[in-house]
Amino acid sequence: MNATPRWLNPEQQAAWDGFIRMQEKLIGRLSRRVQADSHMSPADYIVLAKLTEAGGRMRFMDLTKLVEWEKSRMSHQVARMAKRGLVGKEDCPDDGRGAFIVATPAGREAIEEAAPVHVEHVRRLFIDALTQEELDALGRISNRVLAHLEKQPD
Amino acid sequence: MNATPRWLNPEQQAAWDGFIRMQEKLIGRLSRRVQADSHMSPADYIVLAKLTEAGGRMRFMDLTKLVEWEKSRMSHQVARMAKRGLVGKEDCPDDGRGAFIVATPAGREAIEEAAPVHVEHVRRLFIDALTQEELDALGRISNRVLAHLEKQPD
DNA sequence: AGGCCATGGTTGACGCATCAACCACCCGTG
DNA sequence: CACGGGTGGTTGATGCGTCAACCATGGCCT
DSSP: OOSSOOOOOHHHHHHHHHHHHHHHHHHHHHHHHHHHHHSOOHHHHHHHHHHHHTTSEEEHHHHHHHTTOOHHHHHHHHHHHHHTTSEEEEEOSSOTTOEEEEEOHHHHHHHHHHHHHHHHHHHHHTGGGSOHHHHHHHHHHHHHHHHHHHHSOO | OOSSOOOOOHHHHHHHHHHHHHHHHHHHHHHHHHHHHHSOOHHHHHHHHHHHHTTSEEEHHHHHHHTTOOHHHHHHHHHHHHHTTSEEEEEOSSOTTOEEEEEOHHHHHHHHHHHHHHHHHHHHHTGGGSOHHHHHHHHHHHHHHHHHHHHSOO
């Protein structure tokens, strides 16, 4: 309805385009590497990482909140991982609805093997591209955007 | 194999975590908004945008290269979009294998309606969070990472 | 006790992305 | 002409993410 929508100015456009392109390529490459040399999806990776960091046994919803996912996503994810033997589910005695999700030995082994490879790729593809000042700047910028998002409706 | 893998130092880790978190939330929110108020996926959006920018009619592979996708992805995407009437396919007379992909009137209308809404969300969620200097910094950083990625194997 | 909403978690359908295999046609070379 | 390799494009299987609906239990309030 707006006859002259407020398009981005060239600098804004350049920043946005560059960011999008970079983010797509970087994330894409990283997840394909993880997949290829750990036989794990990024989702598998982060779930196992957070889960084992927390001792390898957690309530479903706690884990879900920890990684900031919605429950349905986690439910599907855990189901797939359970089928592949990376985690198990146990009933919660205190709460009839609840479930614990538990890293299996295979799961622990998988993440311990994957983690150093993963960090090495992060370093190679991302960290090594930038100076520490640039990293700091990016960190600050990211946090500003995050803070902004939380104040924003929707 | 490495007894003491080179973990990231705290500043590096902070930058990486912040970036990842920001990127996930931002992209997630933006694509849900696009979906919700244009009934289009981000993939639909970018394909239609690039296609109409280029006049609304392009060879399949040219379009694929333009958006930097792999052909199978584009093939599936175009098939879905064709089914929904956003684009059409035409045979290429000069090259028996080739295909033109063409924006339909419905496709043009859809993108023209979606574009201002999209840019408004980009502005609201991202641009408005940052100063012009920060945008410039992010743009430079993105380009450095992109350049680095291109030199990197894999 | 009964009723009600919130919480914890699952399910199914659907669209998207990737991989690997495949088909069809073009073109250069012998 | 044949044939071999490269290009253009499709297909099917599989896993991931979202949405909406759903079920079961728990906790509160009267």
